[in-house]
Amino acid sequence: MTCEEFELSLTSGEALTGEALKHQQSCESCKAFAGELQGLLSDAALPAMSSAEQAKLSGLADAVLRQYRADQPRRSGFRQMASLALAAGGGALVTSAVFKLAPQHAQPQAAVTEAPDQVTFADNTFDVAPTADEGSDDESLEVSWPSPTEGDVP
DSSP states (O other): OOHHHHHHHHHTTSOOOHHHHHHHHHOHHHHHHHHHHHHHHHHHSOOOOOHHHHHHHHTHHHHHHHHHHHHSOOOOHHHHHHHHHHHHHHHHHHHHHHHHHSOOOOOOOOOOOOOOSEEEETTEEEEOOOOGGGOOSSOOOOOOOOOOOTTTOO
8 A cells, every 4th residue: 555545545534444554554654644634633623512511502492492582573463464465455556557557559440331232243243131230121030939838837
């Protein structure tokens, strides 16, 4: 095993193999590297907590939750409903303003002309029958539904 492989296995955080341990015992530079790394890790470690610190940490979650609940305003049902109604009214106001300010397009008007009395088609002339609006005197068309008799009514 080379010194670079030993340093890599030591800094990877995995357990050292038997081959790495033999190399560390036989190589002075790897012994020194392992000692420096151990010193660096011990310097970076936090000191042990005192009993007072442990007591404060154990009650911290409850204290934070109590403070949060105390800071939150008490909202009544009426205030919640009033705020919802105000939001709905504001939304309706904005929507109506958008539709009112939208440009209005003029609807095209169809040109109405009177129907001709005669139609010419392929060199033949036909008389056009009068429409119901003109009120033909020759024929009268009346449509009515049959009324129920006494036996049909439940």
